Amino acid sequence: MNLIRTILVFLTFLIIHLPSFAQEKFTINGTVRDKLSGEELLGASIRVADMNNVGAKSNEYGFYSLSLPKGTYTLKVSYLGYEEAQQTITLDKPMKLDWVLALKGKEVKEVKISAKKQNENVTQTTMGLEKINIQEIAKLPVLFGEKDVLKTIQLLPGVKSAGEGNSGFFVRGGSADQNLILLDEAPVYNASHLLGFFSTFNSDAIKDAVLIKGNSPAQYGGRLASVLDVKMLEGNDKSYHASGGIGLISSRLRIEGPIQKEKSSFLIAGRRTYADVFLKATEQFKENRLYFYDLNAKANYRINKNNRVFLSGYFGRDVLGLGDQFGIDWGNKTGTIRWNSIINPKVFSNTSLIYSDYNYNIAIQGGNIKFNIRSEIKDVNLKQEFQYFRNAKNFWRFGLNVIHHTLTPSRFEGDAAVFNQPGNTARKSLEYAAYANNTYSFNNKLTVDYGVRLTFFTILGGDTYNVYDNGQITKSVVLKEGEFGKTFINPEPRISMNYLLNETSSFKMAYARNTQNLHLLSNSATTSPTDAWIGNSYNIKPEVADQVSAGYFRNFKDNTYEFSGEVYYKDMQNQVDYKNGADLQSVPDIESELLFGRGRAYGVELFFKKKKGKFTGWISYTLSRTERKVNNINDYKWYPAKQDRTHDLALVGMYQLNEKWNIASNFVLYTGNAVTFPSGKYSINGQTTFYYTERNGYRMPLYHRLDLSATREGKKHKRWQGSWNFSLYNAYGRQNAYTITFEDDPDDPSKTRAVKTALFRWVPSITYNFNF
Template identity: 40%
Template sequence: MKLRLSIIFLFFFVLSYSQEKYTISGTLSDQSNGESLIGATIQIAGTGKGTVTNTYGFYSITLPEGTYKLQFSFVGYQTIDKEIELNKNEVLNIELPLETEIIQEVEVRAEAEDGNVRDANIGQVSLEIEKIKTLPAFLGEVDVVKTLQLLPGVSSTNEGSQGFYVRGGGPDQNMVLLDEAVVYNASHLFGFFSVFNSDAVKNVNLIKGGIPAKFGGRLASVLEINMNEGNNKRWGVKGGLGLISSRLTVEGPLKKDKGSIILSGRRTYIDILMKPFIPKSSPFNGSSYFFYDLNLKMNYRITDKDKIYISGYYGKDVFRFVDSDAGFDVKMPWGNGIGAFRWNHSFNGKLFMNLSATYSNYQFSFESEQDGFNLKLLSRNQDIGGKLDFTYIPNYRHRIEAGAHYTYHIFQPQNVSANQDTIVFETGEVQKYLSHEVAFYIQDEIDITEWFRANIGLRYSQYYFTGSFNRYVKNGIGVQDSVIHYKPNELIRFYHGLEPRLSMRFLLNKWSSIKAGFNYNYQYVHLASLSSVSLPTDTWFLTTDKAPPQKGWQASLGYFFNFWKNNFEASVEVYYKDMRNLVEYAPGTLPEDNLNDNVDNLLIYGRGYSVGAEFFLKKVKGKFTGWIGYTLAWTNRIFDEINNGNPYPAKYDRRHDLSVVLSYQITPQWNVSSTFIYATGNTMTMPQGWYLHEGNVLYEYGDYNQTRMDPYHRLDIAFTWFDKPFKMKRNKETGEKEKIKRKLRNSVTVSVYNLYNRANPYFLYFDSQGDPLSGNGGSFTIKAKQVSLFPILPSVTWNFKF
């Protein structure tokens, strides 16, 4: 092992040796508010060489002594040219001015003009939050995750399902990071909305293939979401009023140009609006549902080389059901709490460090009371993590990143307590699963030749499952279960593995390239669902002595090309993914089986594979923008205990998935956008026969997921009106009209969801009609019924800022 690592380091060293003398480094930020710009381009004019800013807006480029013209650019901003005579190391912090107010709101932020072709990223997509805001949204709630699902290779199971599915992976196989802290449940209201408040989000980056070595812990994808940093120039307020929720954001400088703070909140108000209409005499008076979330972020530049960030998120869904007639009262809150502290340090312009401490908590609880019988259920995941990441940019040919990550997992998959007055039921001891996950990585993005760029990386992960822990050993009915007790910090099981990563770009010409990617990943957390749809009740649990880590590899190959002066970007990607140690509850497991037992005693383990082709055409410039994405894919699972070990389609297996997203800037004040989705129907496990027991109909289910629902398709449309950024005002002194910048800016979005009122399938059920024993001559039939959730739904949202 040591020899192999030494060879790799030597390789990087040899490749990084060069004759460069001086380094230009610094940050790029928005001139109007000081927000750092992620992915902005720094190019050396006339050479085609350059670099991009990292997640913190930092860049570094090292060049031989000489005179250079540097171009700092970012779509939506004016490009700044800077001529520099390089004879010493330089720090250049650049603030880019907006092109115009209007363009800023509607223009797409894009990668470098030919970045689609030139960079080595395969399977990576960035979304522009301002663009997302103009797309049609369900009930006017702008949703990052819903927009991601419009990209090829990304899907949802249906409207009311949590999470998202990437290239045949499960919802647990996506690493969702909010300012580097893990988000375990990114959904509100069973997946109808995501936890990401669009006013608090700055940048969205999804990696679905060729995952770099600096990311790990999940098989399918990485979704990086960065929160806005806040305006460090002046105080401001922005917000929005929608049909079901309102948002308000306050931001401003802690110290001008040095640091800023942003606080953003959102709450639904269906419960408040409905309250006056539910009479006090109603048995359901007191029942309600709402969710809220709060985002807080602060940053402060301590020195020219040091900057700290503190980020926090807290969100909760609260469901309460009261049936006073039945004396039934249930409360069900669930939500995430996330905190991150980060320290950036630039050592010498070439070496950049980020130190992070993160905390993630996802908690679901259920409390019910009826006639003295109290039931409490708690499921909780906590991660306490630390990351130390270094970026070393010795010259423009190399970008070396290395680091170490640590996470302490504390999971309580399902703890139940129940009592009836003074009697306490035996629901087992509190089940706590503890583990330490450690990873080391190194990667280098190298321009080996002008046409060949590679990102080579290696990640080594370790996992320690430790006590204290009680392992239940089931001994059958009538025989007392035995329990193995593990002491605190006692090592129960150790896993480790190497995770090689590689992505390559072969530039064919100025307009096209071929890219390839390979990644091997370990995943030490699992999610199992007893339901046919994803719910907040789904159980997260850890790799244990019994549940091995998930492992998977993915290989992808793509052809990328731009045309019409980079106005259009297109790509075709094919992929194959293999997944091992996937988990499912054993067939026939019922929810109550989780009690008095280790969750992993109820699981079965299998494998899966996914193969597909993704076609993507995007227009990135001009009044008319948008994309068409199409995916052809197969996703199968193989479990010995299911369907006699034969492959069966995963529930989110979709043969065809088409998304069309179009946006047209009619005038500077008006934008119209539309989305269309077509997707093969989800698979379901259906009964095939029935029989009677004591006069009740019982069903005999067939093989898993052998029935498909009807295809899902839907057309949405949205119109957005922006007020004019300037107003004319007569100057009292000169008497002439002058253009005055508006302090209060408004926009209104009217959207229509499901324009042609398609009854899309949400779930199917069976209904029996007639009674064969009634003797009235009628017959008994069972009919399949399809439930659809949302008909045509108009909505309006008013957004403002000042």
């Protein structure tokens, strides 16, 4: 219990602060919203004119609170892409002040918007944080013309794509499952559609997305590498609108509007691909099915001025089939009920009840054989958080989180006469955490954000847990239903510091420990719908990552240009891997096939962005290394992880030609993944077999690609407005290697050859988007 005492001492230390000055203070609070739709704006900045480093930010529900000494102030509120608003107030009593901001109109000449302080990147304390501008995403060229948050973040430093056209991503040397992907607070266990070519996020339904690369504040937990926090739109509470898009591969439709004007609203957004329609037209794929659809729905209701409830849900499914003999379908379901309450002008509370489910089902049938393979992960999750806006320099966040996991591992379900059913037991566990986080500005220069998250993971009864040593059972733990098994406790301290060197530059440092109690068992380079999640057990310990990072942030020319340079080092423990030749399909207990090891990752990330003017865009470059060291693999020597890429470069440019036309382009270039290629060959049963020496000792060829797009805004007809988007993926048709395989040369069986497969040369697409 020494550990717990240490934590309590630490927490007490956190709460004791430099005494606040005795001057009388009043609190201003309210919300920041979009003028037309009534949507809350998240992370809008509320500043006091002529007072450096004093201000507030609207939280994830658009709420802000700011306490200032009695006096007269000019408050300025700004938000990316919106007109700044300002108001002079005389503060002699607590007041409520709601803001509405208008979207920057076309008629406003870009040049005129100047003399604004848009230096959030310099002043914010959290490191490695990237806010994704949803409006910007729409202009960038993408594969199949389907704009995608997950693909846009891959153009940022420290984030790597999982492969050609893939929505999977790796952050700072982490694997794909080490990203916590949240949709309205609900974890999304498989964020990809159609074998990774699309993400589950329909950008029509998204309001805001933030990516934090490993140094997240204490309210987030559960994954090692990053947090991608995606928030859905609330729906317009003033009038009804519809918008959508018609593309070559998929179409989208969104409907939103008030239920009771300015009191409640709803939003429904749907999307479906129709690639299967084209497939049906070809003789070869006639009997196949291949499509996905998803649906986002949300409603909210203002009970009174201090209380509001939100209901949001996501449902998505992929269906893939070959004739009537083989079919697989998979998908996520999430649901969130939230209750926001302003307890007093300084204390904001949010309670969330979250449900999240991911499952897949493979159905195979042939003659008198018929069986299914199913797997499911189901979470019920309760969160309570308080935000305490103590004063303009001191902000607290603390809360509790309890998640009940039910993990049903992949099992055959079939005719009992054909398959002996091995019980299909679901494993249950409880993951719970308490956290406190404080953001404190010591003076005009130094702001510290620090906190601790105390994470618990308890194995719940109902199954037998075997302990393995080198694949052999050494012990069995039988846990009865209702019994509590082993509990893992992990304190996770987090600290970030921001030192403002002057108004345009800052130096930041951060340390964070993250732990992960659920692990994805994936044997392949890309994520597959059948990858299985598994919890901690008597063999599998929580994964632990310690990351330190430091960075220099600088803005130039009145915040027109923004530059940042960050370095990081990350150490990872208890990484899970399969042993060579692991039997994944039929082995009675997958845990006997696992190996454990360490990981390390380090790198430099450079980012330079032009934010204003007719031409905008950025350059992002990452120099990094990611390695693993696993017992029984590669003679227990460090080897490069699959996603280790030395260089990773992205150039993004957008240019507003005139009021109608906007053109954009991006170029990416990166070192090929680390791969294992043969260093020899031999014959087994007359078949050429390859001989391997070291793990991941080779490289795929250099990858590079240029994409182009043009958007034409149509004329506004009464309410209807349409726009055309033309894009060309891989404009110069480079045949980037998707896979390299080795085989006997069919033309000359005395030789072997290496065969490269490339996907997607010159993929053009046209999308018509509309709203009314």
